[in-house]
Amino acid sequence: MNSQTHTSMNPLAQAQKPATSSKALASLLLSAGVATLVVMADQLMEPWAESHVIAAWIALWVVAVVAIAALRGLSRHLAQNVMQSLDSWSAGVAQRRSDRRLWAMAQSDSRMMADLQAAFDREDNEDAPAQDVVALSHRRAARIVRNRLHYI
Structure with a gap:
């Protein structure tokens, strides 16, 4: 039995799925934020970058690294809040559906x-x-x- 099959049967692996979704959303938000900041910096440096190509390249890398450091915590926190909100909404929908089914069964x-x-x-x-x-x-x-x- 390989480790992939073993982890798919493990109930603890299923419990870690929400954390994985939160991490994936945090990574997506972080990459979107960094890309946005790098594009904005490139637009601001465009006239200056034509004569200073290496300096502009280094400046864009600095912007990217600083953006990663600055947005990492924010994107993680935002992703966790979004996932908790979605989980609460989903639980509410399931609750209402369960109540309707119980009431329909009770009526018959x-x-x-x-x-x-x-x-x-x-x-x-x-x-x-x-x-x-x-x-x-x-x-x-x-x-x-x-x-x-x-x-x-």
Whole structure:
């Protein structure tokens, strides 16, 4: 078994995927920022660069290195924020889709609707001790609905 196959089966490798996406986005943002600054510097130095080719070349390299150093942290931070925002948005979409599916299933199944209704009714009475197993199961159903743990 080669290492590539082994890492694709590893659940930890799948957990590192968001960090990889964030790093890729940070690299893309950094390269775009550096390219923009180098093009702007080239436009500013164009009249002067015709007579000083080597100095202009060195100046563009200095601009590129300084831009990499200056934009590295900013692009990483921006990429992490963008990825967190996208993850939150995606989780919200999945949450709403799950809620719609659960509600659609509950509308066609009277037992499920009764359980949901009982969970909503008993949600306020969670501070009182449970009297039997049925009360405990209703509290559990209410907790599942409230904490949105009913992904389908």
